[in-house]
Amino acid sequence: GAVVSQHPSRVICKSGTSVKIECRSLDFQATTMFWYRQFPKQSLMLMATSNEGSKATYEQGVEKDKFLINHASLTLSTLTVTSAHPEDSSFYICSAQQDSWPTTDEQFFGPGTRLTVL
Amino acid sequence: DAKTTQPPSMDCAEGRAANLPCNHSTISGNEYVYWYRQIHSQGPQYIIHGLKNNETNEMASLIITEDRKSSTLILPHATLRDTAVYYCIVRVARDSNYQLIWGAGTKLIIKP
Numbered sequence: 001g002a003v004v005s006q007h008p009s010r011v012i013c014k015s016g017t018s019v020k021i022e023c024r025s026l027d028f029q030a031t032t033m034f035w036y037r038q039f040p041k042q043s044l045m046l047m048a049t050s051n052e053g054s055k056a057t058y059e060q061g062v063e064k065d066k067f068l069i070n071h072a073s074l075t076l077s078t079l080t081v082t083s084a085h086p087e088d089s090s091f092y093i094c095s096a097q098q099d100s101w102p103t104t105d106e107q108f109f110g111p112g113t114r115l116t117v118l
Numbered sequence: 119d120a121k122t123t124q125p126p127s128m129d130c131a132e133g134r135a136a137n138l139p140c141n142h143s144t145i146s147g148n149e150y151v152y153w154y155r156q157i158h159s160q161g162p163q164y165i166i167h168g169l170k171n172n173e174t175n176e177m178a179s180l181i182i183t184e185d186r187k188s189s190t191l192i193l194p195h196a197t198l199r200d201t202a203v204y205y206c207i208v209r210v211a212r213d214s215n216y217q218l219i220w221g222a223g224t225k226l227i228i229k230p
Binding site: 004006032034043044045046049051057091093095097106107108109110111112114 | 163
């Protein structure tokens with residue numbers, strides 16, 4: 001149980017285009033989903049936290065108009081990178097958490113999406 | 119800012135116990151310690167977590183010092199498939215959510 005999927009696993013796009021990444025919790029309902037970015041040989045950096053039906057909370061320095069997050073259902077969150085540029089190339093990882101505040105649960109991570117912007 | 123410090127890399131012989139240390143001297147009383155690992159170009163995998171008491175599951179054991187300023191993850195019989203980056207993480211409460219504060223991790227290499 002507790003499987004999180006991401007689609008696509010890899011995407012290559014041209015500079016200026018928008019890319020949508022999906023994150024799904026396959027066998028549980030995720031009240032909270034998280035989006036991370038990871039550059040080569042670095043740790044995960046939290047981009048935003050989203051609760052189902054609410055606006056996402058973005059970390060300092062993350063542009064909310066560039067990284068659009070939609071958590072429309074308890075099993076699906078999407079991250080859209082708008083007008084992507086080469087510096088947006090990175091490994092994007094989502095995670096999902098089952099229980100809501102203040103109960104505890106570990107975050108279950110997706111396999112990640114490798115974005116390359118040419 | 120990361121709340122944990124770990125050695126950047128460690129080696130361990132296959133079949134031996136791998137002991138991965140972590141310092142979290144600024145941890146607060148209600149903040150949990152989590153361990154995840156990440157195999158190259160994959161999503162992180164949950165290993166174990168704890169608050170005060172030592173914990174054990176089918177993957178590993180977690181030993182937390184009495185003052186909670188440090189902990190050790192123990193993989194009892196390391197295999198080649200345990201080669202990965204291991205992250206010691208403090209979970210903090212923020213804005214009615216829990217967030218994982220990731221450190222730099224330890225690259226563990228299991229050698230035959």
